[in-house]
Amino acid sequence: MIKLYENGVYLLNGTEIVEDTGNVQVPLTKEEAAQNTMAYGILKAHNTSENMERLQIRFDKLTSHDITFVGIIQTARASGLEKFPMPYVLTNCHNSLCAVGGTINEDDHMFGLTCAKKYGGMYVPPHQAVIHQFAREMLAGGGKMILGSDSHTRYGALGTMAMGEGGPELVKQLLNKTYDIKMPGVIGIYLDGEPMKGVGPQDVALAIIGATFKNGYVNNKVMEFVGPGVSKLSADFRIGIDVMTTETTCLSSIWKTDEKIQEFYDIHGRSEDYKELNPGAVTYYDGMVYVNLSEIKPMIAMPFHPSNVYTIDELNANLADILHDVEQKALVSLDGAVDYSLQDKIRNGKFYVEQGIIAGCAGGGFENICAAADIIKGKNIGADEFTFSVYPASTPIYMELVKNGAIADLMEAGTVVKTAFCGPCFGAGDTPANNAFSIRHTTRNFPNREGSKLQNGQISSVALMDARSIAATAANKGFLTPATAMDVEYKGQKYHFDKNIYANRVFDSKGVADPSVEIKFGPNIKDWPAMSALPQNLLVKVVSEIHDPVTTTDELIPSGETSSYRSNPLGLAEFALSRKDPAYVGRAKEVQKAQKAIEADECPVDALAELKPVMDKIHETYPEVGKGNLGVGSTIFAVKPGDGSAREQAASCQKVLGGWANIATEYATKRYRSNLINWGMLPFLTEEDHEALSFKNGDYIFVPNVRKAVEEKADVIKAYVVGDELKELNLKLGDLTDAEREIILDGCLINYYRNH
Structure with missing residues (x-):
């Protein structure tokens, strides 16, 4: 039914798979053939740098829904937003109902409508369309790229490379900055055969997810759909598979296109947006997933x-x-x-x-x-x-x-x-x-x-x-x-x-901003609190310890009725980890008292008495640490946090509660790690076995000269678990761009743009 190739593969003429066993005879080098993927061509067309290994992407269009657009626009406004520099569509499909009572959700909608008018965007009223269906019908285009603040931003079946990221990445685009990533690997998804009667797109998608999620085969890579089976699928069927690629933890997706996709654009009155896409005659993929559609069962x-699959x-x-x-x-x-x-x-x-x-x-x-x-x-x-x-x-x-x-x-x-x-x-x-x-x-x-x-x-x-x-x-x-x-x-x-239907109800500014429009703010819509720059030395208390194999963003900040508070950073933060570790918020706020004292030029020990023996132990080795060069906050440990939603609040809620870092053995998605960075949090990695950590919940970890380590791009950052002695702990930050380092140093993306 599904086969994963152990090595890279060459795809010849779109139909013949040749595994790279080291002695393959093909007319192109591996590097040349890798440039023949559809993904490479689209990324190259959108890369603003001269370096195809370090991409700086500008997208064609942006999309957000009513759980995310308020925070995004508030962040952009605080960073100097004057108008939307590209089409930005604000849909209202998540907080369509006033689930918690009161005016909260509808206030967010009015905020979105007035911002679309003021800054030159589009506004889709509640109940008209879910975000991704509107994007398919009205925004997608062959060879284009779309960035959305929802993890299921996937329009690859229509020839559009789309990515779902946390809100700060959209803020960067709104401020004419770039999306910076290493050139991702590309995995071919070779479809063969034809689905049997009664089998639908979710069946195919779940089979692929089951085969690829746990082993990380496509993690942070682009899935490129090829093979003769593609032509046997309708546009709707392809779309149904494509949207679920998010659950494999891939970065994005793209499909070869044909007359069925051309018909989709024709039906929607956008024939000019169709573009035929195919891999080159000789194309190299970093891996290949072979899918026999004929063998897929319900x-x-x-x-x-979604990976816990059975027939x-x-x-x-x-x-x-x-x-x-x-x-x-x-x-x-x-x-x-x-x-x-x-x-x-x-x-x-x-x-x-x-x-x-x-x-x-x-x-x-x-x-x-x-x-x-x-x-x-x-x-x-x-x-x-x-x-x-x-x-x-x-x-x-x-x-x-x-x-x-x-x-x-x-x-x-x-x-x-x-x-x-x-x-x-x-x-x-x-x-x-x-x-x-x-x-x-x-x-x-x-x-x-x-x-x-x-x-x-x-x-x-x-x-x-x-x-x-x-x-x-x-x-x-x-x-x-x-x-x-x-x-x-x-x-x-x-x-x-x-x-x-859309012509009558959707507000479209056609890209024309109207600065005279007054934004409507409901009483629940609050500004982001002030956030401090990274101090020279850092003391963090572990306030939650999670040993599940994977921690989802739903566990870090629950969805459901809490979504109504997404426009209120402090209000939403009260729900952080509430369904995973209900004591987290109280612990984090207690530690935050010390940082607030520091920011008020007061003694942190006076605000948090438990710090005295901790600081006494630190001063035995680092007597100079104290007023003016110390930050105090919280951190969580999780084995593999960040699977699932793109929601930035999984990180920002920790930040507004005084979080300075996460410690993990790995991060489930690029999205979550980027969210941490954009909110000025250190994405620490530890190589210690999670069952035998040198620290535990309630421990303080001292990171001396952390600011200098970030500035100097240190591979290993020395830290100490503070107890009867200072027990050494090695932490890493992984690969960071220069801009990401600056964001961490400045304390968050808002500060970064104010400073630059």
């Missing part, structure tokens, strides 16, 4: 990660064993916070689920929903616990589904059809009952991602599936069923795009 990603047939045939395995894995994810069992889902030898959802950028596409309607037509979901909801990804899709009768077929069967909204993907809306099991064609199934709250003893589970098998399960009234088991006539209805 898949399910069990809780609590549905395999699960149904081995229910007790697989459910027990999932329960054991959950002990790590849930930290024993709740009693967790799935055994009650076995009813008469079958697996029963309580909820099905098809939604968002992954599931809400036209073809997915049409197929679901074909499967459930003439059947019903019954009157028991099982519920079924469908969210078309945009109003134009919704309108066409109304016109062609798919909505009527779904609703007659008992389906609730809702507007374009991302809530089911991040825990805002459709939270099932305690201990219930939800199957979803959405993007993620991390703990709490559906809205349950472990700290309140509430837990439900999400599994990821394709829309077709979700509809088949709905037709069987909640008993897990692969779509391949259903005898269905798929109509294959043609899509017609109504451009007037």
Whole structure:
């Protein structure tokens, strides 16, 4: 079904794979052939430096939604923003509902609309489109690059190289700066064969994620889709696979394009944006994932990660064993916070689920929903616990589904059809009952991602599936069923795009700024607090210690109803690690008292008495450390933090609570590490085994001359765990650009731009 090549490969004429075993005879050198990837060509066209090993990228367009655009624009305003220098689209698909009551979310929307007017952007009102569907329909273009402040910014199937990053990277673009990265590796994804009837894009995506996530095969690399199987897939099918590439932890994606993608642009009235893309006649890839589409079966990603994959047939045939395995894995994810069992889902030898959802950028596409309607037509979901909801990804899709009768077929069967909204993907809306099991064609199934709250003893589970098998399960009234088991006539209805829907509702400044517009600030919208530059010497207290194999951004700052506070840095920070380590905020704020005293030119020991013996021990070796050259704050340790969302708040919340650093054995994504850097936090790495660390939660770590070490690009930074003695600890920062070092030295991106 899927094969990972151990070595790099040459792709000849787009069809022949030749593994690089060291004695391959091809007409080009490896370096020359590597320049024939589609990714290399696009990156070269957008690189503003002369060096293709150290890229400085300027994007064509930017996108943000209403969880992120307030913080981004506030940061840019504080750094000197005068107008948007490129098309910047502000969508409203995450905080579309006032989930916490009051005016918070709608105030954010008005902030976005007035900023779009003032600075020359676009504003998509709530319920019109989820961010990525609008980008596909209205923004993507062959050979273009788009940067979005959402991790699932992926439009590679349409020939657009797109990346999801934390907000500060968009701020840099708004201030006419660049996105600086090393030239990424490129991994070929060779598609062969053709999917069987009933198999959908989520099935293919989950199979690829299952094969590549845990081994890091495509981590921070570009996935380039090639091979004869690409032409067998519709545009919607390719889009459905592509959006899920984020869950492999790759950097970006790009696909070869053809007449089916040209038709997509034609349908949307943007024929001029199509560009044919193909790899060169001889192309070198750093690795290759071979995918036989014909062998892919309906898949399910069990809780609590998209890589925890099985075929549905395999699960149904081995229910007790697989459910027990999932329960054991959950002990790590849930930290024993709740009693967790799935055994009650076995009813008469079958697996029963309580909820099905098809939604968002992954599931809400036209073809997915049409197929679901074909499967459930003439059947019903019954009157028991099982519920079924469908969210078309945009109003134009919704309108066409109304016109062609798919909505009527779904609703007659008992389906609730809702507007374009991302809530089911991040825990805002459709939270099932305690201990219930939800199957979803959405993007993620991390703990709490559906809205349950472990700290309140509430837990439900999400599994990821394709829309077709979700509809088949709905037709069987909640008993897990692969779509391949259903005898269905798929109509294959043609899509017609109504451009007037957006023309009538979307505000488009056409790039013209109006400085006279007054920005509307709701009472929840707050400025970023002042942040200090990196001191000469640093003393940090470990206030949280996490030994899970991977820590997600959802655990660092929960999604769901907390998203309403994303416009209020201090208000949101109160939720930091609340579902992973509820005591974190209190510990961090206690240590922060010392730094606040320093900033007020007062003695930190007076503000935090526990510092006295710590400072006494430090002074035995470093008597000069103290007033004027010391910073005090907090740090967390996690084995591999940062998987999942691009949200910058996973880092900024730590920063506003006095965080100076993270310590990790590695960082799960470039996105999270960049967020730390952009908020002036040191992304420390330790080579110590996480089970045998020389420090523990509650310990103080002293880092003398840390500022000098950053300035001088030291490979190893000497630190000391402060106890009865100073116990030496070696830390590293990894590769940093000169600009990233300056940002850390200045204390955060805002300070950096004020100083430059």
